[in-house]
Amino acid sequence: xxxxxxxxxxxxxxxxxxxxxxxxxxxxxxxxxxxxxxxxxxxxxxxxxxxxxxxxxxxxxxxxxxxxxxxxxxxxxxxxxxxxxxxxxxxxxxxxxxxxxxxxxxxxxxxxxxxxxxxxxxxxxxxxxxxxxxxxxxxxxxxxxxxxxxxxxxxxxxxxxxxxxxxxxxxxxxxxxxxxxxxxxxxxxxxxxxxxxxxxxxxxxxxxxxxxxxxxxxxxxxxxxxxxxxxxxxxxxxxxxxxxxxxxxxxxxxxxxxxxxxxxxxxxxxxxxxxxxxxxxxxxxxxxxxxxxxxxxxxxxxxxxxxxxxxxxxxxxxxxxxxxxxxxxxxxxxxxxxxxxxxxxxxxxxxxxxxxxxxxxxxxxxxxx
Amino acid sequence: xxxxxxxxxxxxxxxxxxxxxxxxxxxxxxxxxxxxxxxxxxxxxxxxxxxxxxxxxxxxxxxxxxxxxxxxxxxxxxxxxxxxxxxxxxxxxxxxxxxxxxxxxxxxxxxxxxxxxxxxxxxxxxxxxxxxxxxxx
Ligand code: FES
Numbered sequence: 001x002x003x004x005x006x007x008x009x010x011x012x013x014x015x016x017x018x019x020x021x022x023x024x025x026x027x028x029x030x031x032x033x034x035x036x037x038x039x040x041x042x043x044x045x046x047x048x049x050x051x052x053x054x055x056x057x058x059x060x061x062x063x064x065x066x067x068x069x070x071x072x073x074x075x076x077x078x079x080x081x082x083x084x085x086x087x088x089x090x091x092x093x094x095x096x097x098x099x100x101x102x103x104x105x106x107x108x109x110x111x112x113x114x115x116x117x118x119x120x121x122x123x124x125x126x127x128x129x130x131x132x133x134x135x136x137x138x139x140x141x142x143x144x145x146x147x148x149x150x151x152x153x154x155x156x157x158x159x160x161x162x163x164x165x166x167x168x169x170x171x172x173x174x175x176x177x178x179x180x181x182x183x184x185x186x187x188x189x190x191x192x193x194x195x196x197x198x199x200x201x202x203x204x205x206x207x208x209x210x211x212x213x214x215x216x217x218x219x220x221x222x223x224x225x226x227x228x229x230x231x232x233x234x235x236x237x238x239x240x241x242x243x244x245x246x247x248x249x250x251x252x253x254x255x256x257x258x259x260x261x262x263x264x265x266x267x268x269x270x271x272x273x274x275x276x277x278x279x280x281x282x283x284x285x286x287x288x289x290x291x292x293x294x295x296x297x298x299x300x301x302x303x304x305x306x307x308x309x310x311x312x313x314x315x316x317x318x319x320x321x322x323x324x325x326x327x328x329x330x331x332x333x334x335x336x337x338x339x340x341x342x343x344x345x346x347x348x349x350x351x352x353x354x355x356x357x358x359x360x361x362x363x364x365x366x367x368x369x
Numbered sequence: 370x371x372x373x374x375x376x377x378x379x380x381x382x383x384x385x386x387x388x389x390x391x392x393x394x395x396x397x398x399x400x401x402x403x404x405x406x407x408x409x410x411x412x413x414x415x416x417x418x419x420x421x422x423x424x425x426x427x428x429x430x431x432x433x434x435x436x437x438x439x440x441x442x443x444x445x446x447x448x449x450x451x452x453x454x455x456x457x458x459x460x461x462x463x464x465x466x467x468x469x470x471x472x473x474x475x476x477x478x479x480x481x482x483x484x485x486x487x488x489x490x491x492x493x494x495x496x497x498x499x500x501x502x503x504x505x506x
Contacts, residue, residue, distance in 0.1 A: 075448035340417075
């Protein structure tokens with residue numbers, strides 16, 4: 001018996017969730033470098049063409065570690081019209097936003113002016129990226145919301161950029177990376193926190209970035225897999241610094257999201273901080289509460305990556321410590337470690353917790369009706 | 370079991386692949402150097418369409434620093450998280466959940482002697498009949 005066959009569209013998502021979800025970590029990319037030019041003063045076109053970009057990191061020709069897939073992205077996410085993964089709105093809609101019923105998608109652009117040494121150029125590129133997010137993404141699809149990227153090493157210009165974007169409904173958070181020139185609690189970054197608190201924008205701290213320091217606490221490792229694991233170490237340093245420098249004491253309304261850093265390590269970091277704090281409180285008298293209190297009150301966590309313990313009870317216990325109201329679902333589309341919405345949570349989660357996890361926590365945090 | 374014609378052989382030259390849908394099931398068929406293989410086009414991990422992945426070889430190591438690259442063109446790498454499947458059997462060679470602690474003493478041996486992971490992509494029988502590629506399902 002011969003049977004008629006249908007060609008299967010290659011790009012179709014193999015599964016889809018019916019209920020609406022928020023995806024709190026989507027990475028839009030530029031199709032070409034000069035896509036930013038319309039948003040950059042002529043002076044910077046000439047600068048880029050004459051001098052290029054100097055980052056804090058070495059190995060300027062590309063990322064210091066090989067990536068698991070091209071552009072660290074899904075191989076099936078190349079847009080049909082060409083360009084890198086994540087550079088086409090229509091393809092993102094067709095491959096991800098529509099089939100997965102994404103009601104809110106938070107954009108986190110990478111490879112921006114963050115981590116560029118020339119601070120004027122860093123500020124110009126970040127501001128251009130913010131204009132580009134509106135022009136190319138958020139104004140074209142109301143489900144998408146941008147993150148205000150800022151020249152992170154220059155607290156003054158960063159704060160100005162945050163205030164410039166405040167109240168603009170195209171943006172729902174400020175974006176920092178975890179690897180900076182100094183640990184994130186240092187005072188050079190305080191103007192950023194002050195502006196974020198004043199404007200009511202949460203700060204997303206996305207793992208990775210290159211601040212010029214080795215990417216692990218003991219130097220440069222050999223393998224990409226070490227970078228993948230090591231970034232949670234860096235995120236822990238950033239979080240400990242934020243707590244211990246008194247950032248949350250000084251900016252009590254500040255909300256922060258740890259993006260793409262896992263969360264399984266959160267309880268043990270907090271327990272350790274609390275224990276040492278009992279003995280060394282005198283060194284940091286500006287702290288009025290236990291470190292774990294600041295962490296639980298001020299920090300939200302995106303999934304992807306979710307830790308994958310052998311026993312799902314261990315995962316649930318970790319989440320209970322953090323709070324089901326503090327987790328935000330994320331896929332990391334179009335990156336290669338993407339999480340499929342329908343496959344990410346093990347069985348045994350109540351409907352109320354699922355609803356919070358997939359959508360409501362994000363809507364509440366980001367003020368989306 | 371019904372026989373489903375996929376394509377005339379001429380339309381699937383060596384190195385090419387075709388993904389199709391049979392009775393609602395996504396299937397992909399590969400021509401690897403003149404041999405035809407069929408797999409369910411859905412990764413057992415999180416469900417990616419496997420046909421978007423590259424065909425690579427299998428890097429294996431008996432000792433640190435000793436690396437062999439075998440089965441060239443016979444290992445399908447998932448386009449998402451990179452799990453690797455033997456295109457002949459659908460077998461995955463490692464379990465990424467544990468691959469940092471479990472060492473696999475993998476050598477170049479018959480496929481049946483290798484340490485296998487628990488995840489298997491479903492294979493589909495493919496035949497060539499008088500110049501048509503046919504899938505049994
Ligand atoms: S979906 Fe294939 S490796 Fe994850």
